[in-house]
Amino acid sequence: MNSEDFRILLDQINDAAVLIKLAERQVVAVNYRYTQLSGFGTEELNQGGIERVLLDADVEKLTDGSMQQLSLIRKNKNPIKTTVNVYYISQVDQLAVLRIQEMEAEETRTELLSIRLLKGLLALNKALPGCSLEELIQNIVRYGQEAFLAKTATFYLCEKESEQARKITEEEPLFPKSLTAIEIKRLNQVDVWEPGKRVLSEIHRTGRLNKLALIISLPITVNDNTNGLLVLAWEDQQKQDDWMIFLQIYAEWAEVLLTNQQIMEKVGATNEALGLENDQYAQFYENAGDSAILLDKNNVIIDINRNSAQLLKYAPIELINQKAEIIFENSELPAKLEGLNPSESISSSTPKVIYDREGNKTPVFYKLVPLEREESGRKLLILTDASIQVEAEYKIQQYENKAALGEVIADFAHEVRNPLQSFVSGLQLMKKLAKADDPSLGSIEQMLDDCSRINDLMESVLSYSRQKVENFKEVNVEMLVRHLFNKMKPKFTRSNVSAMVNCKGDACSAYADQRSLEQIFVNIITNSYDAIKEEGGVISVQIAPNEADSHYLDVSISDTGPGIPPEIQEKIFEPFVTGKPKGTGLGLAITKRMVEAHKGRIELETYPGGTIFKVILPIEEISGDQA
Numbered sequence: 001m002n003s004e005d006f007r008i009l010l011d012q013i014n015d016a017a018v019l020i021k022l023a024e025r026q027v028v029a030v031n032y033r034y035t036q037l038s039g040f041g042t043e044e045l046n047q048g049g050i051e052r053v054l055l056d057a058d059v060e061k062l063t064d065g066s067m068q069q070l071s072l073i074r075k076n077k078n079p080i081k082t083t084v085n086v087y088y089i090s091q092v093d094q095l096a097v098l099r100i101q102e103m104e105a106e107e108t109r110t111e112l113l114s115i116r117l118l119k120g121l122l123a124l125n126k127a128l129p130g131c132s133l134e135e136l137i138q139n140i141v142r143y144g145q146e147a148f149l150a151k152t153a154t155f156y157l158c159e160k161e162s163e164q165a166r167k168i169t170e171e172e173p174l175f176p177k178s179l180t181a182i183e184i185k186r187l188n189q190v191d192v193w194e195p196g197k198r199v200l201s202e203i204h205r206t207g208r209l210n211k212l213a214l215i216i217s218l219p220i221t222v223n224d225n226t227n228g229l230l231v232l233a234w235e236d237q238q239k240q241d242d243w244m245i246f247l248q249i250y251a252e253w254a255e256v257l258l259t260n261q262q263i264m265e266k267v268g269a270t271n272e273a274l275g276l277e278n279d280q281y282a283q284f285y286e287n288a289g290d291s292a293i294l295l296d297k298n299n300v301i302i303d304i305n306r307n308s309a310q311l312l313k314y315a316p317i318e319l320i321n322q323k324a325e326i327i328f329e330n331s332e333l334p335a336k337l338e339g340l341n342p343s344e345s346i347s348s349s350t351p352k353v354i355y356d357r358e359g360n361k362t363p364v365f366y367k368l369v370p371l372e373r374e375e376s377g378r379k380l381l382i383l384t385d386a387s388i389q390v391e392a393e394y395k396i397q398q399y400e401n402k403a404a405l406g407e408v409i410a411d412f413a414h415e416v417r418n419p420l421q422s423f424v425s426g427l428q429l430m431k432k433l434a435k436a437d438d439p440s441l442g443s444i445e446q447m448l449d450d451c452s453r454i455n456d457l458m459e460s461v462l463s464y465s466r467q468k469v470e471n472f473k474e475v476n477v478e479m480l481v482r483h484l485f486n487k488m489k490p491k492f493t494r495s496n497v498s499a500m501v502n503c504k505g506d507a508c509s510a511y512a513d514q515r516s517l518e519q520i521f522v523n524i525i526t527n528s529y530d531a532i533k534e535e536g537g538v539i540s541v542q543i544a545p546n547e548a549d550s551h552y553l554d555v556s557i558s559d560t561g562p563g564i565p566p567e568i569q570e571k572i573f574e575p576f577v578t579g580k581p582k583g584t585g586l587g588l589a590i591t592k593r594m595v596e597a598h599k600g601r602i603e604l605e606t607y608p609g610g611t612i613f614k615v616i617l618p619i620e621e622i623s624g625d626q627a
Helices: 003-010 032-038 108-128 132-147 182-185 200-211 242-273 276-287 308-311 333-338 387-435 443-463 479-494 514-532 585-596
Strands: 014-021 024-028 067-074 077-090 095-102 152-159 165-167 178-179 191-193 214-223 227-232 293-297 301-304 353-354 360-372 379-385 471-477 499-501 511-512 537-545 550-561 601-607 611-617
Touching: 014 032, 014 165, 032 067, 032 095, 032 360, 108 132, 108 242, 132 227, 132 242, 152 178, 152 182, 165 227, 178 182, 178 379, 178 387, 191 200, 200 214, 214 242, 227 242, 242 479, 293 308, 301 308, 308 443, 333 360, 360 387, 360 471, 387 443, 471 479, 471 514, 479 499, 479 514, 479 537, 479 550, 511 514, 511 550, 511 611, 514 550, 514 585, 514 611, 585 611
Parallel strands: 499 537
Antiparallel strands: 014 024, 014 095, 067 077, 077 095, 152 165, 152 227, 165 178, 191 214, 214 227, 293 301, 293 379, 353 360, 360 379, 471 511, 537 550, 550 611, 601 611
């Protein structure tokens, strides 16, 4: 096969791909996706060296099935970080396919977009009070452009009686100053234009003339008489399908804010015009820290405060003039409202469930208060969010259940170990009696390995539930750590791991149970080793007096690994939480319990490029009053 044949095959791979001869470090062929990513033409790379493709490639490390993070060289541009997967297609000819993917994965871009979008929404909320309609629209355009990294953005506002939509953001240079009503009707739903699509409006024509790569138009309802159109445009952005939901969320949020802005103006004007009695609104705003809902004699919602809209996830305009029985259906509130004595207040002593607009449950305490001196039958419904209290009670119950379950599991683990040993003995005998070519040997080896893993898990469970920390004395922490490093030196050497110990000051001893302390450090150092053993690195132990309290000693164990994933950082010391594929999730839970049994504590600091566990231990016996 020639290079062209190989290229045709490589083009079947969706990601960038390069075929190389490992022995000669030579590029045989590249696919079209690679030429797009790098900017190099096929003829520029064929038969060239691998150093023209990957900046920091080490051919000896490009083993079959391996994955590395390397820098891809681009034509007239800076290199980019990529993930390279290696697949051998011929051991004899030393041919390998390198599958290359940009490190900025789609989920990472989505996470970054989510963060930018959240910042934009928060900024909009902050800017809302006191804004005029046009000022609010300017902010919607500005924060939308920043969140979605658009080249430009604008907003068209169209009154129903007008034949044109005027551009609110007049300083925007590309798009026309106005659109005809016909064009607005044509774009009355989400519209996506890209080069090659039919031009249906001045917006599309602007995109074609200015060589824009993508334009998205989002219709926004301002009020019953006014409609708007938010337009975002990019120079080099390809359409991202999962972005559309974020764009729609932003548009819906803008609609709610614009609606709220209109309602706030109307409510303010109405309040001034009606001159509502002071007693009525004194009681209303007295409970403004909770959700307050004003009802008429027929239980129709007259007014609400801001907390009510947040709790129920409705816009105020959606709640006002609605019957409370509809909003609070599937709860006990409608029955309580119907049977309320006009002269009596009622309240709930335990949390009751209500449902928000999205169907989510929220536990609340409620109070129904008939307004004094009101002949109209108006009443105030006050809702207090009880989510935190219910969650706290739930967690307490979980902890109690876990404690009871821990005892049961410990007994179970003890009972499992006896028959497990019988299984192991039987399997070892079968292995001994089997012939070398017996096809069942593989299954026997697998079962022995599984038994070993089960035994390790049972040992961890027993260790977690029945720790003994009792023989306290002065222990030289520096000597203990150096002893552990010496025992681990062979595997450190194999994995290119360096170990360092440093004791600052004269005091390097703690008041501890030596065997337990050794187990604490073994667990943490082993975790550090597992984090860096593939790439090599450094494990460092720093011992120093605690700066805040001279009665304690700080032992900081750090590594140069990738850090602990954010999703498990807060739960890292809980049982059965692990970032290792084959971990039991009990090592750090055991470590924490042992440290606390020493009347000490353990702290975690982690970031991309390293992790530090700080174990804080007493240097002398601590009485109950000091602990």
